[in-house]
Structure formats: structure tokens, C-alpha cells
Amino acid sequence: MNRRSLMKLVSRVIGWTCALVVAVPGISFITAPLRRRSSSGGIKQRVVKLDNLRVGEPTQVAITGSRQDAWVHYDEEVVGRAWIVRETDDSVAPEETRVRAFSSVCPHLGCVVQFNSERGFNCPCHKAFFQPDGQPVSEAELGHKNPTPRSLDDLECQVVEDAESGEWWVEVKYEKFEYGLTTKVPRA
Amino acid sequence: MFKTLRDWLDDRTSYRTLLNPLRRRLLPTGPKWGYSTASCLLWMLLVVVGTGVLMMLSYSPSTTSAWASVHYIEQSPAGSFIRGLHFYGSHALLILFAVHTIRVLAVAAFRAPHELIWVTGLLLLPLVVIWAITGNPLSGTQKGSSQIEVEGNIIASTPLVGPIVQRLLIGGDQVGNLTLTHLYSLHVVILPAIIGLLLVVHIAQVYRHGLSTATLEGGSGVARPYWPYQSVRNMIVFGVVFGIVALLAWQRGAPLDAPADPELSHWTRPEWYFLFLFELRSYFVGQWEFVATVVLPGASLLLLIGMPVLDRMSSARVSAVLRGVIIIAGLAGFAGLTLASVLRDAKDPDHQHLIAESEELASRARELADANGISPAGAISLLRNDPHTQGPLLFQQHCASCHPKLDHSGDGIAAAEPSAPNLHRFGSVAWIEGMLDPERIAGVNYFEQTAFADGEMVNAICDLYDGVEEDAKLELQKQLHLVAIALAAEQQSETFDDSSVAEGVELLTGDLACTDCHRFHDEGDLGSAPDLTGYGSAEWLFAMISNPEHERFYPDTNDRMPAFGATEDDSSGGLMTREQIDLLVRWLIRDGAEPSTDSNPGE
Known part of the structure; x- marks a missing residue:
């Protein structure tokens, strides 16, 4: 050199x-x-009293929790919403009442799914439609392509009795899922 | 005048030699109007950059301050005009860009040795579009935040790299503070730097190789200097375009949607220049969506970039046909898809309703910000703490399955299945008079579809009129009117004549014997009928909505009304929070009595 x-x-x-x-x-x-993953593996929360639910009338409930947005910590914020659907009426004992919960996040691209009695569950962003059981409405019935890749996301949910008051509540485990996939994959 | 000074400067710097290519530039076949698209683009870019820098002096990117600072810019002297110039200028930039590209394609100005000019220009096209897109969410509006969220999810639907790019752009799972700082850095530093670099190459190439020979045909034929022969044409065209932009900025200003709030309903449409992709996407469903969002746009861009090669391989005629087809198909595709999307939304009443709703929220937010200012918690609290905004939403969500709230002409909120009293101006004299009217108490606005339709109250009112003669009826009505005044006074939202109130109180505790069942201050007992103390007041409504089965209301005879508040021993919360019930109550009482700003910010 x-x-x-x-x-x-x-x-x-x-x-x-x-x-x-x-x-x-x-x-x-x-x-x-x-690398900064939010660690919440789902929020388990009582969302609504069973008495306040009626068959055929999905009820939207808010899920609250704490949230960190970069340098701001929110103690108690609405972190998501769920639709609660009651499937059996008062003739069934509370502990055997069938209740389902759907995330209100559209599995297509994440807008908020709405409900009205004429059109059922629908997403205003890209016109995805779902039946009361969460399944996508077929293309034939809809008259246009249903953009959703899968049904509404089922959330774990059960009917629980409050130990003190003896009232029955619906408890939901709220989670977020990846959009746009044909299968339900929890968001990391 | 400053000749000596300029000579001195030129001696030290030789700036005249540097500027010679500009000063001496010659157009071999004379000036043309068509050339002016390039110059228009540059001047418009300068306007957009200049107004952008001006706004940076007042803008602050964070979820708490973005909307507030943009609103502040709007309120500053000339701020609205400057923001308008920036907004409409950026739209003009995109249109001019398209016109410029089409013109260059039409005359095949990309031919050797101008390939690099063509390629750098085409690379600028997506960059300028991204530049515009990164600007929209900076206003901290619900629309902008929904747009970037959906755009992020669209990016994420690209196989392999999509999810990583999305995360880096959004800065986490959710649109938030980092999204704004990221977009801001991209919008004001990173993208302008890349665009500037490409522009330098683009323009340096134009000076190195001169204007394309293909474009030289058809000029006046006589060589002319660029300045002022071409310049005057450029400035006339630019003057017209800028005039339109300035007029829009001055007359309409840039829109400012409601502040972003994750709790607001969440829907969106892209800006007009992206509607065609939005529409295109609806033809590719599920995992094929990226064909519409990535593959087709990418392929189109590659086809254009490859034009110099395609052109060289084909005869002049084939090339001309190919270019014509590309231009016509491109324009027709863009226009057709955009139109399809616009028409579909125009025909959709749900969509029109959503637009009207968000416009109302936007103007309400601006009105509140003007009237009361914005608290340190940020613009998000404007609408969250506003009874006028939250009241109807809460009523719709929690009350309107049974209770209507309709005025005489039928305006207001209808109930899904009317089966509880109409709450329009609940607790006012008119409302209470109806309740005390035997014709109406069991009617549609009161107890018709309830368990009380044949209850003690209805019977008591009917009994009052039973066997009363015609002229005595008028007297009874007068008495009930006084009772209504006495009860309406309990709401404390209006003031009444003291003597009427006193007479009414006298009657309801005395002759009319309301206190046989109801309690009223010190008279009567609780338990058999609702408490009339503070009837319809904020405190009364709050307690009633929280728990109608409380001793004060319907401990044993509650029909179907749920308890909306959290009970003290119940940690899981009620159907509504205290704050929500408070907002609902304030809206129920105030609405109709007074229309304008009645929110307490920061409460």
C-alpha cells in the first residue's frame, strides 16, 4: 500500500x-x-345490563380503557365499540340467554359499522353489508360486490351475575383484529 | 440607477454569466402558448411553498393543537386567505401537472435526448400527489384523520411491505400524535426536498438539451428570445389560473371540518383526485384489492415511463395512435370512474345525511371555538362538552327507542316505537298543561302506550272534570294553568310572575290535592307518585334518568325505563356516564328555550 x-x-x-x-x-x-407494540391482550369489561337488551335490536356499547398516544396518556377513553345482539328473550333464564358481540370495526378497512333496522349492519365507507348474525350479505342480494373479506368479528362474550346486586350483565372481551384479511387475526 | 453597484457585484460574483442561460435563452421557432404549462407549474409551486411556510409560523402538529392552531390561522389577519391559496393552489398544481404531462405526451416531447426530463417529470407526479395527501390530515379534522386511517389500511393491504410502511407512517396502531408529526415532517421537509432535487435535474436537463424538436413544429417560425416573448404568454396564462385560485381562496376559503375525535362516527371519502381509485377499488374485492391500489396505478406509471422506448420501436404512425389511445383512455377512465363515484354518493340518501351531519358538526365546532375559545385539552373537547351536539346523539342512542321529541310540526327526533311521553320541552308550562288535560293525558304525546294509560294519574285528571259544568270548566282550566306555571317554575329555566306561582302552589297543595299522592317540598309523601319538588329541573332529570326506580320517582310502578346511571356500589358503570347524563339533561332543558352557545368548556 x-x-x-x-x-x-x-x-x-x-x-x-x-x-x-x-x-x-x-x-x-x-x-x-x-417495535413499540401495545400490550393490551384484550379488555374484559361489563358493558350492558341484560335487562336493557331486546331481541332484534342490536345495541352499541362503548369499551373504555386507558390509551397511550405517544407522549399523551389517556386514563379513561373510549377505545372501541361493540354491537351486542340478544338472541333469546325473557322466556329463557338469564344464565342461558344467548348473546353475541361483534366488534364495530369493519373488517374491510376499519370504519365504524352502523346498524339500522332496514339495512342491518352496514359500513358507510365502502358499502359493506352484514346480516344480523354478522355474516356478509351476498352479492346477489346486495346488487353490488360486498367489499368485506370476512364476517363481522365475533368478540368473546358471556352473561354474568353481579355478586352484590344480583343483576345480570353482558361481559365482553374486546380485541382488535387486522383488516382486509379473510381470517380473523388479532392485531399485535 | 444601481448600475455601479450591479457592476461591482458582477465583478465579484460574475452573476451575469451565471444568469446568461436565462437572459439569453432563445426559442428557435418563436414563442407558443403551449409552452406556458411548465412555467405555470413552477409559479404555482412557488405560491404553494410560500403560503405553506407562512402557515408553518402558526401551525402546531399534535392531536391537541392541530385543529386549534389551524382555526387560529383562520382567525388571524389574512390567515384564511393564505390557507385558501395553499389549499386551492395545491389543487391547481395537480391539474396543471396533468395538463403539462398530457401536452408533453401528445407532442412526444419525451424523444431523445429528453428521456431524463420525461422520467423525472413522471416520478414527480406520484410525489406531488403524496405531497398533497400528507397535507390534508394536518388540519386535525375528523375527515383528515379518517382519510389517513383508511389510506394507512390501504397501504397495509399491499403484500409484504404494506404493514411495515403503514406502521412507520401512522407511528403505531392508531392515528395519533406521531401520525401528525410524521406527516408534518414528510409534508414540509422530506417530500419538498425530494421534489426539489428531481425538479433541479428536470429543469437542468431542459436547459442542457433545449426544448424538444418535436415541439418546435408549428411555431411562428421566427427565432425569438424567451424573455419577454414567451414570458408574457406564461404570465398571462398564470395570471388567469392564479386569479381563479385567489378568488376561490378569498370567497370560499379552505374547508375546516370538525376536530378529530375517535368517538365520532367514522367514515370518509378521498379528495376528488383520488375518487377514481376509490371507485376502481370497488371492483377488486378482498385480497385482490391491491391490484386496484398498487398494481394498476404502478403499471400505468411504468407504461408512461417506458414511452420513449415504445416510441422508438414503433413507426411514427403507430406511436401517434398509441399516444392518442393512452391520453383518451386515461382521461375517459379518470372521468368515468370519478363520475360513477360522485353519482353513486349523490343518489345515496344515507351518504347525503352523513355529509350534512358532519357539516353541522364542523360549523358548530367553529362557532364554539369562536365564542368560548379552546381549552388546553384541545379542540376535541369543543363538541364533547357541548350539550347541543351530544344531547341529540345521546337521546337518539338511549331514549328514542321509546320517547319521541317532536314539536307541533313534527320536527325533531322520532321514536322507533313511540311508547313513552314526548319529551319536547319537557317541564314547560305547555307540556305540563297537556299532562293535566283529560283529552291529552292518555294521548299519543303522554301516556297512550304506557302502563299508565289507565293509571291513577289519568283517572285523577278525568275525575277532576267529571260532572263539572261548562262554565266551571273554564275556571278549572285556569286553575290547572296556574298549577302548570307553579310546576314549570320548579325547572328554573324561565322566570314567572311570582303571584301566579304562589297561586298555583296554593292550588296544588290545597284544592286540587296533588299532594295527596305527590310530594311537593314539605307537603305530601314520597313513594306513590313522582316527586314534584324541582320538577323537570336539571337535578330532577339527572336523578330520574340515573334511576327511575328511586324512591323519588317510581319505586314500585316503573314501566320499562332502564336506570341509566351508575349505582354507587356498582363499579362497572351504567349505560351512560355522569357526564353524558349531564349533557343530555342540559340539552333537554335548554333546547328550544335558547338556541346558541351554552357549553362550559373544560367542564
Whole structure:
């Protein structure tokens, strides 16, 4: 190695080293959101008294919880919504009442699914329609393509008795799922 | 005048030599109007950048401050105009870009040695669109936040890299503070830097190779200097375009939707220049969606980039046909898809309703911000703490399955299955008079579809009139009117003549014997009928809605009304929070009595 190529080498090594010292932490900084996963494995919550639910009238309930948005911590916020559907009426004992819960997040692209008695569950963003049991309405019935890749996302839910008051409540485990997939995959 | 100064400057810097390509630029076949698209684009870019920098002086990107700072810009002197110029200028930029590209394609100005000009120009096209898109959510509006959320999910539907890009852009699972800081950095530094770099190459190439020979045909034929022969044409065209932009900015201003709130209903449409992709996507369902969002747009761009090669391979005639087909198909596709999307929404009453709803929220939010200012919690609390906004929503969600709230002309909120009293102006003199009227108490606005239709109250009122002669009836009506005044006074939302109130109280505790069943202050007992103390007041309504089976209301005879409040020993909360019941009550009482701003910010 002669003098000249040594000088070239030294210049390059110092230059690239300095660049890497900035670039590597820089990349780590930029990609932080990929590693910062929200750890909530679902929020279990009593959402509504059984008495307040009627068959054929899905009820929208709010799920509250704490939420961290970068540097802001929200103690108690609405973090999601669910539709509660009662399937059996008062003639069935409370503990045997069939109740279902659907996430109100549209599995297509994440808008909020609405309900009205004429059109059932529907999403205003891209016109996805669902039957009362959460299944997508078929293309033939709809007259246009149903953009949803899967049915509404079922949430774990059960009827529980309040130990003190003896009232029956619907308890829901709220989770979020990835959009756009044909299967239900929990959001990491 | 400053010749000496300029000579000195030129001697030290030789700036004249540097500017020579500009000063001496010659158009071999003379000026043309068509050339002006390029120059228009540059000037419009300058307007957009300049107004953007001006707004940066007042703008603050965070979920709490974005909307508030944009509203502040709107209120600052000339702020609305500057933001309008930025908004409409960016739209004009996109249109000019399309016109420029079509013109270059039409005259085949991409031919050698101009390939690099063509390619850098085409790369600028998606970048400028992304530039515009990253700007929309910065206003911190519900619309912008919904747009970026859906756009993020569209990005995520791209196989492999999609989810990673989405996460990096959004800055986590959910649109929030990092989304705004990321978009802001992209919008004001990163994208302008890349766009600027490409522009430098693009323009340097134009100067190096001159205007395309293909475009030289058809000029006046006489060589002319660019300045002022071409410049005057450029400025006339730009003047017209800028005039339109300025007029829109001045007359209409840029829109400002309601502040973003994850609790608000969540739907959106993209900006007009993206509607065609929105529409295209509805033909590709499920996992094929990325064909519409990535593959087709990407392929179109590649086809255009490949034009110089395709052109060289084909005869002049084939090339001309190919270019014609691309332009016509592109324009027709864009227009057709956009139109299909617009028409579908125009025909959809649900969609029109959503638009009207969000416009109302937007104007209400601006009105509240103007009247009361914005608290440190941010613009989100404007509508959240506003009874006028939340009242109808809460009523709709919790009350309107049974209770209507309709005025005489039938305006208001109808019940799904009317089976409880109409609450329009509940607790007012008119409402109570109806309740005390034997003709109406069992009618549709009161107890018709309830368990009380044949109850003690209905019987008591009918008994009052039983066997009373015609002229005595008028006297009885007068007495009941006074009772209604006495009870309406309990609501404390209107003021009444003291002597009428006193007479009414006298009657209801005395001759008319209301306190046989009802309690009224110190008279009568609780248990058999609702408490009339503070009847219809905020406190009364709050307690009633929280728990109608409380001793004060219907401990044993409650019909079907649920308890909406949380009971003290019940940690899981009620159907409504205290704050929600409070908002509902304030709306029930105030609505109709006074229309305007009655929210307490930060409460």
C-alpha cells in the first residue's frame, strides 16, 4: 500500500464511520413504531345490563380503557365499540340467554359499522353489508360486490351475575383484529 | 440607477454569466402558448411553498393543537386567505401537472435526448400527489384523520411491505400524535426536498438539451428570445389560473371540518383526485384489492415511463395512435370512474345525511371555538362538552327507542316505537298543561302506550272534570294553568310572575290535592307518585334518568325505563356516564328555550 492509497483509505473509513454513527441510531429511531407494540391482550369489561337488551335490536356499547398516544396518556377513553345482539328473550333464564358481540370495526378497512333496522349492519365507507348474525350479505342480494373479506368479528362474550346486586350483565372481551384479511387475526 | 453597484457585484460574483442561460435563452421557432404549462407549474409551486411556510409560523402538529392552531390561522389577519391559496393552489398544481404531462405526451416531447426530463417529470407526479395527501390530515379534522386511517389500511393491504410502511407512517396502531408529526415532517421537509432535487435535474436537463424538436413544429417560425416573448404568454396564462385560485381562496376559503375525535362516527371519502381509485377499488374485492391500489396505478406509471422506448420501436404512425389511445383512455377512465363515484354518493340518501351531519358538526365546532375559545385539552373537547351536539346523539342512542321529541310540526327526533311521553320541552308550562288535560293525558304525546294509560294519574285528571259544568270548566282550566306555571317554575329555566306561582302552589297543595299522592317540598309523601319538588329541573332529570326506580320517582310502578346511571356500589358503570347524563339533561332543558352557545368548556 502506498502513501496515496493509505490516505484514501483513512479518509473513507473515517467518513463512513461517522456516517454510520448517525445512520444506525437514526434507523433505530425511525423504526421505533415497529417495535413499540401495545400490550393490551384484550379488555374484559361489563358493558350492558341484560335487562336493557331486546331481541332484534342490536345495541352499541362503548369499551373504555386507558390509551397511550405517544407522549399523551389517556386514563379513561373510549377505545372501541361493540354491537351486542340478544338472541333469546325473557322466556329463557338469564344464565342461558344467548348473546353475541361483534366488534364495530369493519373488517374491510376499519370504519365504524352502523346498524339500522332496514339495512342491518352496514359500513358507510365502502358499502359493506352484514346480516344480523354478522355474516356478509351476498352479492346477489346486495346488487353490488360486498367489499368485506370476512364476517363481522365475533368478540368473546358471556352473561354474568353481579355478586352484590344480583343483576345480570353482558361481559365482553374486546380485541382488535387486522383488516382486509379473510381470517380473523388479532392485531399485535 | 444601481448600475455601479450591479457592476461591482458582477465583478465579484460574475452573476451575469451565471444568469446568461436565462437572459439569453432563445426559442428557435418563436414563442407558443403551449409552452406556458411548465412555467405555470413552477409559479404555482412557488405560491404553494410560500403560503405553506407562512402557515408553518402558526401551525402546531399534535392531536391537541392541530385543529386549534389551524382555526387560529383562520382567525388571524389574512390567515384564511393564505390557507385558501395553499389549499386551492395545491389543487391547481395537480391539474396543471396533468395538463403539462398530457401536452408533453401528445407532442412526444419525451424523444431523445429528453428521456431524463420525461422520467423525472413522471416520478414527480406520484410525489406531488403524496405531497398533497400528507397535507390534508394536518388540519386535525375528523375527515383528515379518517382519510389517513383508511389510506394507512390501504397501504397495509399491499403484500409484504404494506404493514411495515403503514406502521412507520401512522407511528403505531392508531392515528395519533406521531401520525401528525410524521406527516408534518414528510409534508414540509422530506417530500419538498425530494421534489426539489428531481425538479433541479428536470429543469437542468431542459436547459442542457433545449426544448424538444418535436415541439418546435408549428411555431411562428421566427427565432425569438424567451424573455419577454414567451414570458408574457406564461404570465398571462398564470395570471388567469392564479386569479381563479385567489378568488376561490378569498370567497370560499379552505374547508375546516370538525376536530378529530375517535368517538365520532367514522367514515370518509378521498379528495376528488383520488375518487377514481376509490371507485376502481370497488371492483377488486378482498385480497385482490391491491391490484386496484398498487398494481394498476404502478403499471400505468411504468407504461408512461417506458414511452420513449415504445416510441422508438414503433413507426411514427403507430406511436401517434398509441399516444392518442393512452391520453383518451386515461382521461375517459379518470372521468368515468370519478363520475360513477360522485353519482353513486349523490343518489345515496344515507351518504347525503352523513355529509350534512358532519357539516353541522364542523360549523358548530367553529362557532364554539369562536365564542368560548379552546381549552388546553384541545379542540376535541369543543363538541364533547357541548350539550347541543351530544344531547341529540345521546337521546337518539338511549331514549328514542321509546320517547319521541317532536314539536307541533313534527320536527325533531322520532321514536322507533313511540311508547313513552314526548319529551319536547319537557317541564314547560305547555307540556305540563297537556299532562293535566283529560283529552291529552292518555294521548299519543303522554301516556297512550304506557302502563299508565289507565293509571291513577289519568283517572285523577278525568275525575277532576267529571260532572263539572261548562262554565266551571273554564275556571278549572285556569286553575290547572296556574298549577302548570307553579310546576314549570320548579325547572328554573324561565322566570314567572311570582303571584301566579304562589297561586298555583296554593292550588296544588290545597284544592286540587296533588299532594295527596305527590310530594311537593314539605307537603305530601314520597313513594306513590313522582316527586314534584324541582320538577323537570336539571337535578330532577339527572336523578330520574340515573334511576327511575328511586324512591323519588317510581319505586314500585316503573314501566320499562332502564336506570341509566351508575349505582354507587356498582363499579362497572351504567349505560351512560355522569357526564353524558349531564349533557343530555342540559340539552333537554335548554333546547328550544335558547338556541346558541351554552357549553362550559373544560367542564
